[in-house]
Amino acid sequence: MTIAVTVAAAEVRLDLAELRANLQEADAGILVAVLAQVTGEVSVVDRFADRITFTPDPPEQRGSTDPETHAELVDALVEALANPRPAGAVPGDDPELFARVAPLALGTDVGAEYIGLLLEQGGFQPSQPVLPRTAKLPADFKVTIIGAGIAGMAAALECAAAGIAYEIIDRNDDVGGTWYTTVYPGIGVDTPSAYYSLSRDINGDWSSYYPQGAEYQRYLKSVADKNALRDHIRFSAEVQALRWVEDRKLWEVRTVAADGTQDVSYANVVVPAAGYLNRPRWPELAGRDTFGGVSIHSAEWDPELSLRGKKVAIIGAGCTAVQIVDASVDEVEHLTVFQRQPHWVAPRKRLTDDVPAHRRWLNAHVPFYANWNRLKSFWGTADNNYPVIVRDPEWAAEHLSISPANDVLLQMCRDYIDRVFGADTDLGKKVTPDFAPYGKRIIRDPGGYYAALTREHVDVEASEPAAVNERGILTQDGRQIDLDVIIYATGYHLDFLSTIDIRGRDGVRLAEVWGDSPSAYRGGLVPGFPNMFISSAPNYSPGHGAGHNFGVEVMVHYLMECLQLMAQREASTLEVTPEAFEAYVRHIDETMAQTVWCHTPTAHTYYRSGGRIVTAFPFKLIDVWQSHRAPNEEDLLVR
Known part of the structure; x- marks a missing residue:
């Protein structure tokens, strides 16, 4: 039946x-x-x-x-x-x-204040408009989106739903951003897969609670195909420069194609949606170029490279290194992990990450x-996880952790260390950080990382290499380690659009405005750069929970509200005032001062640049969501 x-x-x-x-x-x-x-x-x-x-x-x-x-x-x-x-x-x-x-x-x-947020984040309803949709933008109005990862695709979908003409420009030849370009062994999602999707396009068929990158890339490709996004994407074209043309009230977009062909186009609004972790960071190691074996950065992985039977060193102990070690420990003849600084590692909570068939x-x-x-x-x-990142001064004065909630996580991670390595063992001490959890990004063990470090053919060096030579690596205490492959899992340069020459009003360069401490107002707005909404903007990533997609969807909603405000005012430009910008950034910094990132000075983290925490926001998710429901016109110049 x-x-x-x-x-x-x-x-x-x-x-x-x-x-x-x-x-x-x-x-x-x-x-x-x-x-x-x-x-x-x-x-x-x-x-x-x-x-x-x-x-x-x-x-x-x-x-x-x-x-x-x-x-x-x-x-x-x-x-x-x-x-x-x-x-x-x-x-x-x-x-x-x-x-x-x-x-x-x-x-x-x-709480009642969460109902609207949860209706949207559960995909029960699309993001609800606040400003009345009674006015239309000019017929020739165009939005140019830079990047075809999740942020760029989210912006494109909302433009399409609103009937706004758009184009996506991406330097790759397919959608997906980092999930397309990064293919090292074991690469995976460390946000629960059921959530790490677009709320308007929920995938209920993940094979794993934390799937491999290729599965997530397939999801993003399916979103592009179902919504005909490829018809609006210019692939294999890299944006080199953006220049505001005041007399036309347009952005000039200069690109170069893979074959060297250069192009100039124009847009009323630009949405830089490229992530800020793109350029691989290679460490400054004496002799690095002299190694006679294979040197490879995790961000530039060669799928043809086999580690089977090889003597391998991996430099780094962050999320990437953890995933590579977990995936390759059974293949290598010998593995040496060079750990500059340990991370707190949370255990896998389930026996398996496979999503049950039912x-x-x-x-x-x-x-x-x-x-x-x-x-x-x-x-x-x-x-519910927010107290983990907020400092309790009385508690922090007497503990390594910064609050009782933070201590629960610390004790869980310490217990995990003791279970795997044994209490007070040398190896256990090597992998134990000296700062509170979340001082740098916490890592989820894929299932076999800590266990791998205990294997007979695996060594952990609690330091960076002293030098590299033709045969391998020289350790800090003078030992020679002969190798076939050196893997550099050493992260990325923190690039907030620094690879694009962006010039706003009067030719002012965004790189000069930002220096080494980038900042932005709601919607990724910066004074003097009209009609530019930076998707992966400074202080737009949740630091205590949810995922990157939350910040993306909040920003895109705000973008659409701002475009509607322009339509209502029959305006050609919108930008934040310097006063509102400074007040907003000051509010971020004052709130940030009470978080874990400002009270873990020994933690080396890419969250920090120029003395500021520039990646995470220090607020509750509900506060960020509510503050982006509609533009505050008093903060803006709409002309």
Whole structure:
């Protein structure tokens, strides 16, 4: 027997026995939420709420109940799916209903201020406009987006939805940004996959909770294909310069193609959406160019390179090095890890990262199920995690950690070290940092990194190499290590658009305005650079939870509101005033002063440049979301 079910506006027929079998494995809290949304009956919450309990399923809370209640839930949902209400009669984004079911699905209380944010982040509704859409931009208005990674694609999708002409320019020959260009062994997503997607294009079929980069690249390609983005992308073209042309109120965009062909185009608005970690950073090591074997940077990995049976050294101990070690330890003859500074490493919370088959099936076949799974991944690492980065002065005065919440994470990481290496062992001491967790980006063990460091054919050097020579590496204490391959997992230069010659009003260069301490107002705005919205702007990345995509979607919403403001005012330019810019940056710095990054001086982190923390924002996610709902016209010059 089969029934017809509508999921994501598409009707599918489901085998009733298969549906029941998978529902038996489902999260009971989500089932209550789905049942309420499918029926539109808030009484469902009263009927089941007291019978749902929650257990940790890191970073989430799993809803459970007794077998009899679960069977009752399954029966009720099957009946509701078999007898659907008329299309549109039960909106899935009803705020009042959503507010009642959210605590049951998410496993925690949900403040009223979060409802709008969660409706969007769960993909239940698109980002809601604030300014009335009563005015139109000129027919020839054009937005140029630089970069076809997740940020550029998000901006493009919103422009398309609003009917605004756009073009994406990307130096690569396909979409995906870093997930297209970076292919080292073990590369993976360290944000939960259910959340690390666009809220308007949720993928419920991830194979892993933390998939490999190639799977994420396939997702981004599918987004481009489904939305015909390629028709608007100029591939294999690198933007060399942006110049504001005052008399035309346009940006001049200069590009060079892979074949050397140069081009000049114009746009009313430019959205630089290139990430700030692009250029590989090679360490300054004496003799680095003399090595007779293979030298390779993780960012420029050769897929043809085999490490099997090789004597390998890897320089670095960050996320990239951890993933490479985890992926290659069984292949190499011998591996030496050169660790300049240890990171805090969190253990994998599950026995396997594979997403259970029933969850993938439910995501694909049950209305709203994938939305709730995405939202649970977001909520589990959202503002409930904020206290981890905020300093408690009294606590910090007597502890390595900066607060009780931060200490919970520190103790978890220390316990992991003790379990794998043994308490007070030399190797355990080597991998133990001397700063609070989050002082530099915390790392998730893919499953076998710490275990790999204990293997007989693996050595850990708690220092950088002294020098490189033709045979290999000379250690700080004078030992020679002969090698076949040296892997440089030494990160990137922090490039906030520094590779593009950007000149605003009166020819002022953005690089000179920023110096070594870049900063921006809401929407990535900088005074003197009208109609430029920098997607991967300074202080736009969440530091305590969620993921890069959160900052991207917040910024893109703000961009669309600003474009609507221009349409309403029949304006050709929009830019932030110097006074508002300075006040906003001052607010960032004052709030940042109370965070972990300003109280872990021994931590070497790319978050810091010119004495400022320039990558992360120091605010709660809800505060950032609310402050970007609509432009404050008093802060702007709209002419």
